[in-house]
Amino acid sequence: MNNLLEQANLIKDEIVSYRRHIxxxxxxxxxxxxTTKYVMDKLTEMGYEPKEICDSGIVATIEGSKPGKTFLLRADMDALPMEESTACDFAAKNGAMHSCGHDMHTAMLLGAAKLLKQNQDKIEGTVKLVFQPDEEGFTGAKKMIEAGVLQNPKVDAAMAMHVNSGTPSNLVVCGLGTSIGGCNRFRIVVKGHGCHGAMPETGVDPINIAVHIYQAVQEIVTREIVATQPVVITFGKFAGGDAPNIIPGEVVMEGTIRTLDKAVGEQVFSRMNDIVTGTAKMFRGEAELIELSSVPPLTNDKALANEVTGYLKDIVGEQGIWLFEGGGMGSEDFASYSYEVPSLYLILGAGAKNENPEFGEPMHNTKVVFNEDVLPTGAAIHAYSAINWLKNNK
Incomplete structure (x- = not known):
């Protein structure tokens, strides 16, 4: 097992080819x-029997020589609707882009699938490989769980890994406890009555209502939530009207609520609904708050985190692991798994500016470039974590 990283490096060209195709x-x-067909074809070539358990959701299992528990490894496969502007020879040309590294994740898990086949005699139990759609839309994990991904065989622990631009290559970052925020995506539709701008008294101005809603909602954070509880409410869309002298009939606002506590997120959404409907009524209009999608805060199981990162020192060294407590407000739909089974979510550094000027651009940026040298490391981390956890948790 000590040469698993060496085995991964021997198949680096294959893993890179997976990544570049995706x-x-x-x-x-x-x-x-x-993407689904490509991944299923590659798994089949390796000797797996992959199944599509929901639209674009793939599951493949591998059993070892001895019976035992089941460890799940998950990768996301979806991209973002943005035009790529990198100088890569394999840059996307179709108006979408893997600017969050999901192509890296899928390639690393395919690499792990090959390593697991090569070391199948060392598996004591079952490893379940999961490739899912729509992480970005926060529906993928929920659909996979509803489709039974945690059953047949029943999953005992789950792990996922995400590359990060700006973090030194091959540094493994792991939060202990709740480390990633939950997110509610919402839309507010404000309806008034359009009229000429010279005679506002003849209509009901939805822009005026929307402005009051915007201001009032921010008061939830400053006056209704304890100061030590982080909450971020962001409006990223505020749209209404087509002409400067016409009051429109409707305004649409969209945004996100982010918290580190599921109950707090529910409280904020409930109070926002009160404010939206009440404010609209006060100004003679109507308004509706609509939840577009949601994901709870992500909580790493501390015992699982400490155990697995202990194994990973064999892969990245003592100085290659950084454990922390607390969290940020980005969101990740792997969180849904963490409410069902003990789960672990790792960050793998994929290149900083001091390594290469092309590295280190923000995630979700049209110019983000990831260091492909971390792909074998990620594949080895997946396989090594699964094999060791199964061996030590019979």
Missing amino acids: HANPEVGTHLPT
């Missing part, structure tokens, strides 16, 4: 037919 052919959202 990167050049990105697909967005819940339906990823080209």
